Amino acid sequence: MAIKGELLIEGESFTGAGKPFFAVEQSTGTKLGEAFHSATPQQVERALASSWAAFRSYRETTLHDRAMFLERIAANILDLGNELVDRASAETGLPKGRIEGERTRTVGQLRLFAAEVRKGRFQELRVDPAAPERKPQRSPISSCAMYHWGLSRSSAPPISRWLSQSQAETPRPHSLPDVP
Numbered sequence: 001m002a003i004k005g006e007l008l009i010e011g012e013s014f015t016g017a018g019k020p021f022f023a024v025e026q027s028t029g030t031k032l033g034e035a036f037h038s039a040t041p042q043q044v045e046r047a048l049a050s051s052w053a054a055f056r057s058y059r060e061t062t063l064h065d066r067a068m069f070l071e072r073i074a075a076n077i078l079d080l081g082n083e084l085v086d087r088a089s090a091e092t093g094l095p096k097g098r099i100e101g102e103r104t105r106t107v108g109q110l111r112l113f114a115a116e117v118r119k120g121r122f123q124e125l126r127v128d129p130a131a132p133e134r135k136p137q138r139s140p141i142s143s144c145a146m147y148h149w150g151l152s153r154s155s156a157p158p159i160s161r162w163l164s165q166s167q168a169e170t171p172r173p174h175s176l177p178d179v180p
Helices: 041-058 063-079 081-092 096-119 165-169
Strands: 007-009 012-014 020-024 031-037 126-128 142-144
Touching: 007 041, 020 081, 031 081, 063 081, 063 096, 081 096
Parallel strands: none
Antiparallel strands: 007 012, 020 031, 126 142
């Protein structure tokens, strides 16, 4: 596990332009490895724009592909081996056993989420079969599913219907880019 202190945006690695800072070993106070540099506002904007672009393509993937993605993350965490445990223990001052437990829990949750995504139950799909014997009138087959579109101005319901006029006209401190 080579820690280089670099930023990674759109698959490109580079050093941030901000003031350097270091991870510190908690037991000794000594600097660990390479310097890290904070990102510039322009680099942060680029990362945010890139994440929105990635979201647009990721939301078009199949549930199977999403589950595979989560399972790959879990495998990558395990592939880091004891180097991850040693570094995390040095940086946090926590015992290695605690870090190993956290790694195991994290990998287990990723695998659990992958299994749930693969099943699709989070979409709350329900199919009620037809009941032709129902009296006085038969019931037709019906289905319902919940689709999670994420936050965007174009898909979020207008909250103004629940707000007073003065609340609705108050400017919001944050805005989200439109997601078509």
